[in-house]
Amino acid sequence: MISVDITSKSFGPQPVLGPIRFRIGAGDVLGISGSSGVGKSTLLRLLAGLDQRFEGRIDAPQSRAMVFQSPTLMPWRKVIDNITIPTHCRRDEALAMLERVGLGDKAESWPGQLSLGQARRVAIARAFVGRPAMLLLDEPFASLDTARVGDLLELTKALITEFRPAVVLASHSETELEALATERMVMQGTPAQLYPLAGTRVCAGS
């Protein structure tokens, strides 16, 4: 369960996020849309605990993972090490997860040898290998062609169903939001707030 009650978040004197309240449970996927620069990534960084300078309260599990807009792989480490080193998981667990995302034969490759789609699969494997209770997806399929996005959406959906984390997905893509989100909200305004999207289920507490 994630419970968010952010009063405000500012960069210097400039407030960027206004009152934001929502709750989501295990297995739920909150899809947040909104224009570029509105504050979606800022909200995800607050949820991830990467930025703690805000007013309000976030109750979120410690077991958390995030898929960033870029795959954020360490190019100087082999694919398998990109999973074991940050997550501290065992090698056999990492290998099993790589098999699960279809990259079992790439464990000893360098990230630079992967296509963007494969690199994103590694990022997804790294996110799920620790069985996180909370998963944050920040434009996780950006810059991929439609066919690759379709494959990754299926994979991500299956993993969410299997591991049941509480998921917050920030995306511009209606395809991604429709495929994954169980709840939808839109971020807009200055400072930005979350509003329910017409005709969709509304998050408790919003």
Next chain:
Amino acid sequence: MGLSGLGQGRRRITRSRVTLPPGGPPARGLLSAGLWRGVGSVLALGSVWAALSLILADPLRAPAPWVVLPEMWHLLVQGDLRADLAVTLRRVGLTFAISMAGGLAIGLALGRWSRADLWFGPWLTMALNIPALVTIVLCYLWIGLNEWAAVMAVALNKIPLVAVMLREGVRVLDPDLMAMARLHGMSRTERLRHIILPQLAPHLLAAARAGIALIWKIVLVVEFLGRPNGIGFRIHLDFQMFDIAGVLANALAFALIMLAVELGIFAPLSARVSRWRGP
């Protein structure tokens, strides 16, 4: 037939992908290729030197390689060259270690904390622009004509350069990778080892390469001005005797050692830390 054949060939080339072998390129092949290129380059330089000495035809002012190399061998076997090389190498090694450690610490701090950079950045710029000779003379005047002053003088000349190179490296660290590391709870040591140092490796190597070259030149000036031993001291004696072959023999001996350090240490190290980039 010819045209269609060419077209097919071109398409085939366009489609082909450059693939690396699993585990990256073979480092040994790269090393030996680099080594041979280095040896070839040195031989070419020797040929230019020989040609120039023949053209100038002035054995006193422009001694040929076949004069200088036997002189170097003679000094090495029967003279004090080995002892002087050892003394100079010790000074270079010591000041290199101090400069890299000091420069790394200052560079990391200034790159990491912008407020510290605002306050101390101008100090660094000033230190960077103080002539080496001024620092050397001041150290000798303040501390005395001793080993400690010599090492301090060289280190103070070199630390600002390393610090600036490392500061620039820290400024371009990938923020998303840092965020990923923090999110997964990587410790400070893990972040330093797996995230920060690999990104700083090219800057560290560049600072080390530039550093060793600069340091040995400054060490020679320090020895020239105020030490009773070392290659710089020996060159001082040769200078007083107008012995250009002796100057070249002493300098060449140390330059060859530095070349061996480059080819034997820095080149393989560089190949190792950048093996993930592929050929």
